[in-house]
Amino acid sequence: xxxxxxxxxxxxxxxxxxxxxxxxxxxxxxxxxxxxxxxxxxxxxxxxxxxxxxxxxxxxxxxxxxxxxxxxxxxxxxxxxxxxxxxxxxxxxxxxxxxxxxxxxxxxxxxxxxxxxxxxxxxxxxxxxxxxxxxxxxxxxxxxxxxxxxxxxxxxxxxxxxxxxxxxxxxxxxxxxxxxxxxxxxxxxxxxxxxxxxxxxxxxxxxxxxxxxxxxxxxxxxxxxxxxxxxxxxxxxxxxxxxxxxxxxxxxxxxxxxxxxxxxxxxxxxxxxxxxxxxxxxxxxxxxxxxxxxxxxxxxxxxxxxxxxxxxxxxxxxxxxxxxxxxxxxxxxxxxxxxxxxxxxxxxxxxxxxxxxxxxxxxxxx
Ligand SMILES: [Zn+2]
Numbered sequence: 001x002x003x004x005x006x007x008x009x010x011x012x013x014x015x016x017x018x019x020x021x022x023x024x025x026x027x028x029x030x031x032x033x034x035x036x037x038x039x040x041x042x043x044x045x046x047x048x049x050x051x052x053x054x055x056x057x058x059x060x061x062x063x064x065x066x067x068x069x070x071x072x073x074x075x076x077x078x079x080x081x082x083x084x085x086x087x088x089x090x091x092x093x094x095x096x097x098x099x100x101x102x103x104x105x106x107x108x109x110x111x112x113x114x115x116x117x118x119x120x121x122x123x124x125x126x127x128x129x130x131x132x133x134x135x136x137x138x139x140x141x142x143x144x145x146x147x148x149x150x151x152x153x154x155x156x157x158x159x160x161x162x163x164x165x166x167x168x169x170x171x172x173x174x175x176x177x178x179x180x181x182x183x184x185x186x187x188x189x190x191x192x193x194x195x196x197x198x199x200x201x202x203x204x205x206x207x208x209x210x211x212x213x214x215x216x217x218x219x220x221x222x223x224x225x226x227x228x229x230x231x232x233x234x235x236x237x238x239x240x241x242x243x244x245x246x247x248x249x250x251x252x253x254x255x256x257x258x259x260x261x262x263x264x265x266x267x268x269x270x271x272x273x274x275x276x277x278x279x280x281x282x283x284x285x286x287x288x289x290x291x292x293x294x295x296x297x298x299x300x301x302x303x304x305x306x307x308x309x310x311x312x313x314x315x316x317x318x319x320x321x322x323x324x325x326x327x328x329x330x331x332x333x334x335x336x337x338x339x340x341x342x343x344x345x346x347x348x349x350x351x352x353x354x355x356x357x358x359x360x361x362x363x364x365x366x
Pocket of ligand 1: 172173176304305
């Protein structure tokens with residue numbers, strides 16, 4: 001693996017040339033990767049590099065890139081092709097032309113808006129008052145929006161400290177609406193199966209299941225405002241950074257291996273993986289910290305889209321967790337039916353530091 005120092009050097013060269021805080025259209029591109037150094041270069045330059053095939057001979061990655069970034073890749077000698085021009089536009093058109101998207105639950109290209117997520121939580125609490133709590137705010141975003149949580153359990157409005165807690169969250173990254181939808185569908189599925197499926201009923205009766213379907217309401221709402229028909233590509237929160245850029249990557253802002261000594265985050269406000277000025281500098285991550293301290297989880301699942309991966313700690317460095325064998329066993333079970341690739345983040349994706357799953361594991365053993 002390349003070390004943190006050369007990563008920092010590469011970064012200092014490319015930062016002035018990129019402008020990820022602008023609204024430049026993002027294309028989906030397919031890039032040939034000749035070696036590990038090229039792969040690391042891509043990881044730093046681009047966003048959400050999906051690479052679990054990249055480290056094989058002739059490997060390639062799929063990633064988002066602006067025209068400016070594609071120019072830079074050309075200059076650096078990368079071979080790539082554009083799969084989809086202007087993803088936001090493509091998503092909006094797809095939603096418009098797809099009857100199943102139009103008839104589905106949400107009005108934002110088939111996905112729920114922030115308001116509609118709140119309405120669905122209200123509906124679930126109404127329809128299943130003995131299983132789903134009234135939604136409660138665990139804190140506010142920078143722009144003052146509530147971060148909602150519901151508890152699913154046999155006595156949902158009563159804290160039962162004797163029952164172990166399982167934690168589920170979604171939408172750290174604003175452009176990943178399927179992550180919230182998957183949790184809402186999961187809650188609905190639990191409620192419909194309760195009293196019918198024996199194992200499911202046992203779990204609900206003996207556990208606190210906590211759900212936070214939108215960790216990043218400002219970023220999510222920003223995407224609705226810029227792209228009301230879906231396809232908004234904003235990722236971070238809406239922090240106004242010094243220097244005029246916007247947004248902290250909430251999934252680099254946790255107080256576990258936070259900082260520049262690790263190679264999986266950026267100190268540049270314009271970067272898509274900007275870690276912020278300090279651990280838990282953002283009210284959104286601080287809300288997660290406080291809620292998870294109030295209800296310490298034994299299991300924690302943080303959902304993203306779209307790479308069909310099951311990732312487990314550690315993410316911040318190329319090392320294995322003390323419970324690696326157990327985490328790997330869970331991963332095998334969780335991917336047995338869906339065929340997802342699994343591993344630590346650095347094995348199947350990239351090094352990422354200050355992330356939610358490392359914090360949940362490091363702080364709570366979850
Ligand atoms: Zn994500």
